[in-house]
Amino acid sequence: MHKEAMELNEIIKKESPLIYGLLSETGKKTYFSKTGIFAQSLQAKQTELNATIGIALEEDGSIMHLKSITKYILLEPQDIFPYVPMPGKPELRKLWQQSIYEKNPSLKSLISTPVVTNALTHGVSVTAQLFIDPEDIILLSDKSWSNYNVIFSTQEPIFKSYKTFSEGGLDIDALEDAFGQNIGKKILLLNYPNNPTGYSPTNKEVQRILEIIKKRADMGDRILAVCDDAYFGLTYEDNVYKESLFAPLSNIHENILAIKIDGATKENFAWGLRVGFLTFGYKGMTKSVCKALEEKIVGTVARNISNVSNLSQSLVLKSLNSPDYSQEKQEKQEILKLRYNAIKEVLKNPKFNEYFNALPFNSGYFMCLELNKNIDIEKVRKKLLLDYDTGVVTTSGCIRIAFSSVNLKNIPLLFENIYTACKNIV
Amino acid sequence: MHKEAMELNEIIKKESPLIYGLLSETGKKTYFSKTGIFAQSLQAKQTELNATIGIALEEDGSIMHLKSITKYILLEPQDIFPYVPMPGKPELRKLWQQSIYEKNPSLKSLISTPVVTNALTHGVSVTAQLFIDPEDIILLSDKSWSNYNVIFSTQEPIFKSYKTFSEGGLDIDALEDAFGQNIGKKILLLNYPNNPTGYSPTNKEVQRILEIIKKRADMGDRILAVCDDAYFGLTYEDNVYKESLFAPLSNIHENILAIKIDGATKENFAWGLRVGFLTFGYKGMTKSVCKALEEKIVGTVARNISNVSNLSQSLVLKSLNSPDYSQEKQEKQEILKLRYNAIKEVLKNPKFNEYFNALPFNSGYFMCLELNKNIDIEKVRKKLLLDYDTGVVTTSGCIRIAFSSVNLKNIPLLFENIYTACKNIV
Numbered sequence: 001m002h003k004e005a006m007e008l009n010e011i012i013k014k015e016s017p018l019i020y021g022l023l024s025e026t027g028k029k030t031y032f033s034k035t036g037i038f039a040q041s042l043q044a045k046q047t048e049l050n051a052t053i054g055i056a057l058e059e060d061g062s063i064m065h066l067k068s069i070t071k072y073i074l075l076e077p078q079d080i081f082p083y084v085p086m087p088g089k090p091e092l093r094k095l096w097q098q099s100i101y102e103k104n105p106s107l108k109s110l111i112s113t114p115v116v117t118n119a120l121t122h123g124v125s126v127t128a129q130l131f132i133d134p135e136d137i138i139l140l141s142d143k144s145w146s147n148y149n150v151i152f153s154t155q156e157p158i159f160k161s162y163k164t165f166s167e168g169g170l171d172i173d174a175l176e177d178a179f180g181q182n183i184g185k186k187i188l189l190l191n192y193p194n195n196p197t198g199y200s201p202t203n204k205e206v207q208r209i210l211e212i213i214k215k216r217a218d219m220g221d222r223i224l225a226v227c228d229d230a231y232f233g234l235t236y237e238d239n240v241y242k243e244s245l246f247a248p249l250s251n252i253h254e255n256i257l258a259i260k261i262d263g264a265t266k267e268n269f270a271w272g273l274r275v276g277f278l279t280f281g282y283k284g285m286t287k288s289v290c291k292a293l294e295e296k297i298v299g300t301v302a303r304n305i306s307n308v309s310n311l312s313q314s315l316v317l318k319s320l321n322s323p324d325y326s327q328e329k330q331e332k333q334e335i336l337k338l339r340y341n342a343i344k345e346v347l348k349n350p351k352f353n354e355y356f357n358a359l360p361f362n363s364g365y366f367m368c369l370e371l372n373k374n375i376d377i378e379k380v381r382k383k384l385l386l387d388y389d390t391g392v393v394t395t396s397g398c399i400r401i402a403f404s405s406v407n408l409k410n411i412p413l414l415f416e417n418i419y420t421a422c423k424n425i426v
Numbered sequence: 427m428h429k430e431a432m433e434l435n436e437i438i439k440k441e442s443p444l445i446y447g448l449l450s451e452t453g454k455k456t457y458f459s460k461t462g463i464f465a466q467s468l469q470a471k472q473t474e475l476n477a478t479i480g481i482a483l484e485e486d487g488s489i490m491h492l493k494s495i496t497k498y499i500l501l502e503p504q505d506i507f508p509y510v511p512m513p514g515k516p517e518l519r520k521l522w523q524q525s526i527y528e529k530n531p532s533l534k535s536l537i538s539t540p541v542v543t544n545a546l547t548h549g550v551s552v553t554a555q556l557f558i559d560p561e562d563i564i565l566l567s568d569k570s571w572s573n574y575n576v577i578f579s580t581q582e583p584i585f586k587s588y589k590t591f592s593e594g595g596l597d598i599d600a601l602e603d604a605f606g607q608n609i610g611k612k613i614l615l616l617n618y619p620n621n622p623t624g625y626s627p628t629n630k631e632v633q634r635i636l637e638i639i640k641k642r643a644d645m646g647d648r649i650l651a652v653c654d655d656a657y658f659g660l661t662y663e664d665n666v667y668k669e670s671l672f673a674p675l676s677n678i679h680e681n682i683l684a685i686k687i688d689g690a691t692k693e694n695f696a697w698g699l700r701v702g703f704l705t706f707g708y709k710g711m712t713k714s715v716c717k718a719l720e721e722k723i724v725g726t727v728a729r730n731i732s733n734v735s736n737l738s739q740s741l742v743l744k745s746l747n748s749p750d751y752s753q754e755k756q757e758k759q760e761i762l763k764l765r766y767n768a769i770k771e772v773l774k775n776p777k778f779n780e781y782f783n784a785l786p787f788n789s790g791y792f793m794c795l796e797l798n799k800n801i802d803i804e805k806v807r808k809k810l811l812l813d814y815d816t817g818v819v820t821t822s823g824c825i826r827i828a829f830s831s832v833n834l835k836n837i838p839l840l841f842e843n844i845y846t847a848c849k850n851i852v
Contacts, residue, residue, distance in 0.1 A: 046818020053831035068748035121732035191757030272736030306547035322494035391470020391478040405479035
């Protein structure tokens with residue numbers, strides 16, 4: 001093991017045995033070199049005669065670049081072409097951290113400075129690398145993003161699936177049962193608003209979820225709570241919990257390390273820019289452990305991809321700093337909410353229950369239909385494609401509808417088509 | 427192991443036992459799902475009523491986005507915001523493949539369609555994941571990019587280091603010796619123009635390198651030849667081999683799989699955009715193995731980061747399609763060549779040899795100085811920082827000078843400063 005990794009481990013072990021115990025074998029070995037080329041370049045940053053920079057400069061010291069690229073962008077070359085520091089653009093990291101506090105008013109405790117990832121998949125992947133060893137137990141509800149299995153596949157954890165819903169809300173007893181009899185390391189993967197169901201817990205449900213997690217931490221479970229907040233902020237009902245579960249979980253118990261994975265992708269409608277963030281917190285977090293774990297995160301980003309697009313980060317930063325930002329974002333959210341309301345209205349027609357029921361939904365981009373047991377879901381999907389010019393996704397045993405991309409006018413027709421397709425198949 | 431992974435393995439095993447044998451355990455398990463959400467969305471692409479799309483559309487079907495982002499970019503939202511397919515933008519992949527043929531006129535055989543990676547580090551990382559198991563042997567010259575150790579660290583291979591130079595050129599005997607007595611799987615990491623030395627093999631040296639690799643393949647070694655072509659095209663002497671070693675290696679022997687890792691980063695002066703490519707070829711490559719291995723590469727990209735910035739890919743594509751592209755690129759290369767010539771001129775002064783010698787260099791962004799044995803290199807670096815306002819990097823036991831970022835005027839002063847710093851330390 002590298003000396004610099006051991007130094008980080010010493011700090012973490014001493015001040016937070018919890019986090020040390022949660023680190024994977026790979027996580028323990030990970031560090032971000034303080035002596036390498038990147039560190040040396042940082043030291044030379046202010047020199048008059050700087051021959052450390054691994055990019056190219058013109059004779060006048062400006063950044064070399066091709067005009068066939070810059071002619072499409074109204075930003076300074078500085079915000080497009082140089083490498084950004086591996087943790088991300090400092091100003092963007094600070095601003096995103098600030099926005100996490102603003103979006104989660106109950107959050108008052110110390111959280112790490114977000115590290116920029118190549119969007120949320122990469123945030124999940126970094127988490128997997130740092131914390132998951134083979135046969136670690138991940139608790140995941142049975143309606144979940146199918147890509148989790150792919151992202152975690154290298155680490156070969158055991159996914160312990162629990163029932164998502166019961167009686168129109170979350171099946172929180174199922175979550176409690178999933179913790180099982182044994183005490184030990186448990187990874188909770190919490191994705192709200194959820195993909196594929198479009199469900200977020202209500203305020204009441206959150207209280208129970210927190211009680212259970214806290215109880216298990218009291219019992220001695222060492223818990224990594226991973227909050228995949230991809231669709232954060234897109235909630236359409238008053239009783240929905242408006243903050244991230246990260247807010248309470250990051251300061252609820254010494255045995256819980258909370259990780260927040262979020263970004264501009266869904267929340268700011270910038271899927272193709274690939275800007276995500278990884279942030280963490282735990283009760284009693286010290287600055288030195290915070291720094292040490294941040295370095296392990298940065299070391300992982302460095303090992304995977306070096307750094308994330310400068311241009312993409314600059315654009316997200318410009319947007320966050322724009323006076324119109326909040327207003328713009330709210331307008332888009334309103335559009336989604338209108339569609340959500342329209343679906344609720346359409347589904348009031350009882351005839352649909354002949355063939356399918358909507359799973360609970362109140363947030364995000366999606367909602368799901370559960371077909372009656374005798375209907376072959378894959379047949380319905382294909383019939384919709386062939387005979388009704390209609391595309392839906394089948395996942396987690398349901399039909400997933402992305403109302404984020406279906407306009408208001410088409411919503412009644414969409415459900416009619418699904419209804420008729422089912423009718424013709426049964 | 428997933429059924430889809432086994433299907434790919436069957437194809438590869440049947441038609442190319444070489445490649446099957448080169449795959450790592452992770453590589454064997456990797457696949458790109460033909461039934462998942464992404465595949466289902468592809469099938470629904472042309473539908474009138476498409477509820478599969480995981481992005482958001484406006485009521486008129488246009489792509490939802492924030493104006494606080496688009497106001498800085500003179501491209502259509504289509505080229506900025508949607509996810510690109512995981513292998514990369516099809517037109518960009520085709521064009522880059524075509525450019526590989528154009529830049530390597532001797533290359534006539536089948537090569538894969540390049541898969542877009544988050545620049546070159548990610549290309550190396552994908553290669554490591556697919557092909558490297560613990561204790562695999564990687565042959566690497568002793569002057570090399572220090573990040574290789576970091577990128578490959580998860581796989582824990584054995585790096586077998588061999589001497590880079592002998593008598594003013596490559597120490598090709600050292601390369602031959604590094605293959606060792608045992609016959610088996612060998613990974614060759616070939617980085618020309620080299621970081622940190624700025625050396626590329628001459629035409630004569632390439633002939634000998636190829637002879638040796640071919641001889642070892644004849645002896646039964648199963649060879650993965652990884653060509654890190656980050657600095658491709660930046661050569662400053664007539665006798666330097668102008669193509670990538672990938673060109674001959676991808677069609678020289680059935681026992682050699684050649685991988686090419688390249689991109690816009692250094693070659694097109696677009697470091698911060700993060701656009702790289704991963705391409706492969708081997709003698710007698712069949713279309714079905716090509717497709718199967720491509721799917722494993724895409725599966726790895728999907729697992730790591732889902733996909734690479736749409737905007738960055740669009741900009742590289744626009745630039746490649748621009749009528750000014752070649753001319754622009756050549757102008758930048760000329761600037762670097764003038765600096766290269768200036769350094770050669772400065773180093774003619776014999777006084778410098780009192781303290782240091784230049785290692786052979788003829789290409790790329792960098793050149794290296796080897797200090798005389800009695801001089802503490804780290805002391806020199808720090809003295810340069812503190813007393814001479816001069817930044818250099820120490821790596822591979824040398825001082826690395828990035829002449830890519832030092833203007834002509836400063837070149838004599840740079841070497842004077844290093845000279846005086848050495849003088850004051852000895």
